[in-house]
Amino acid sequence: MFDNEELKRIKKQHKEWEENVVEPTVKRFPERKEKFKTSSSQEIKKTYTPLDIEGLEYVNDLAFPGMPPYTRGIQPTMYRGKLWTMRQYAGFGTAEESNERFHYLMSQGQTGLSVAFDLPTQIGYDSDDSMAEGEVGRVGVAIDSLDDMETLFRGIPLDRVSTSMTINSTAAILLSMYIALAEKQGVSPDKLKGTIQNDILKEYIARGTYIFPPKPSMKIITDIFEYCSKHLPGFNTISISGYHIREAGANAVQEIAFTLADGIAYVEAAIDAGLDPNVFGKRLSFFFNAHNNFFEEIAKFRAARRLWARIMKERFKVKNNKALRLRFHTQTGGSTLTAQQPLNNIARVAYQALAAVLGGTQSLHTNSYDEALGLPTEESVTAALRTQQIIAYETGVADTVDPLGGSYFIEKLTSDIEKKVMEYLSKIDDLGGMVKAIEKGYIQKEILNTAYEYQLNVENQKEIVVGVNKFQTDEDAEKEILEFDPEIEDRQKEKLKTLKKNRDQNAVKETLEKLKKAAKEEDNIMPYVLDAVKHYATVGEISSALRDVFGEYTEAIIL
């Protein structure tokens, strides 16, 4: 991007600056640290110049927004056209409580829904299962059947909202319930907009809500891809998630590397199943974390876009530009929140959210300041949403596309992250692909090592966490948190009992038998799951029918 004469002059001045200006200064006033590093241990220099990005080619490597490799953004006008979707992840208790929270969030200007399910729903147990004891309605809403889904979306027309569902092993079931509910509202499936997470690989790595072994799990995912490409063209069939990988302790480079490696595994599986990446590639979406190291995070998002466009184009020979675009949701970093001095978290979240916006996110969840203590209150959720609105409407950062593009530092970081990610990807290829790398425990071990090292650095104050290992204050223990109603579990169990009494048992049994047969014969299971949920078969019943056929995954213990 620079001519040789100019580069020569810069080189000359750089040398003079180092020798005559920097050196005497540092002698008198040493720098704060011997080495400055990003979260991924990349060393940060005093300053960056054209010399750091002399090999960068504008048209090939950056290009204009909305043009491949999309480094500067996936749309030509980005937030000048439409702001990102403000989407707060919510759900707790029974469908009634969560429905109320949804209506509240929408009345406050939230523009998309995002459903948190409780663990039994995510792992395929009904609320009356012994495995579900104590967990019902805790980390999300309890959904046992279509009946609960009807309550959850009461008063919300599904053709007018986009809904993201954090659901993986049981994604086929919850998506089927959503389709069945739409039908009851008179909304045809092709009008539905939203996302299911449906990313099983990161569950084995980091999040833990797996049910089946990798092979049948991958089969279910490609079933969903196929079904949706025919019937739900507006739905994102997967949200390939780095978020939880990062929360488990990965650094920024590992987050991108392992997420894109998961993405590659899904694309390969779908191609093997006979699907066209030019078609299903358009409906792949991603989900990243926004942590504290501000510039590294921004560069991370840009690098991810460039890498994915090149992977799709070069590795999978994709011709349709729309299938090259890495579209992503961002959530601010849960593990960066502190239980100590919780109000400090508002500032952390604001910087993280700003990084996501400067990195070109399509939608954003900002964490509430009290989430290291418990579920967020209405007040804290509102403050989190307002943080996004302040960035959108007051700061002016949304008024031009990729405002940091061309910064020597940002471009250098972007290229460095890209390079490091590619090293990981080729290592994973050498191990035989992502599924093998996970089964061998390689990915888990890499993440754990980073997490442990970080923790030791916090202990010896190489990493500062304000309010935790520096600037501590004496705090009175009692902090206001959302009270959890212990009656919720009983209420949900009661509801389930009534449902089971009132539905057509024979029809349920029959649809479950048909589903099992389809699973055994490796048919696409989606139509059979849909049929079962329409007859009010429960999440637990459908999951255990599939458990009978597919078996269960046992975790490789990595320590």
Next chain:
Amino acid sequence: MENKLKVLVAKPGLDGHDRGAKIVAMALRDAGMEVIYTGLRQSPEEIVKAASQENVDIIGLSILSGAHLKLCERIQKLMKESDIEDKPVLIGGIIPAKDVEKLKEMGIQEVFGPGVPLKEIVEKVKEAVK
């Protein structure tokens, strides 16, 4: 020579957040203890069985899903039935302040919230078995 302390680190319930449990397990191991880590999704029955079969000195639980009261109650009950209620039980996770008292009344020796230094956890584990 003093015998190595033997610790069971367990994840009861359905919660999949294992970063904390694994890091504490690594720190205890680096402090010279023998650590058995159960992995995810262990029922109270499985945990108590492992504790008694492995004859551990102490049990560490990690729960971030909010299910701690029910799970701990059940674990304590099963420990009594297996005659191992004298083994100290420590817990870490997202535990609301008012549940800390309840857990202690139940017989849980220590409750660690977010941000507790590893050094402190190692010390408390050593003290607990004294």
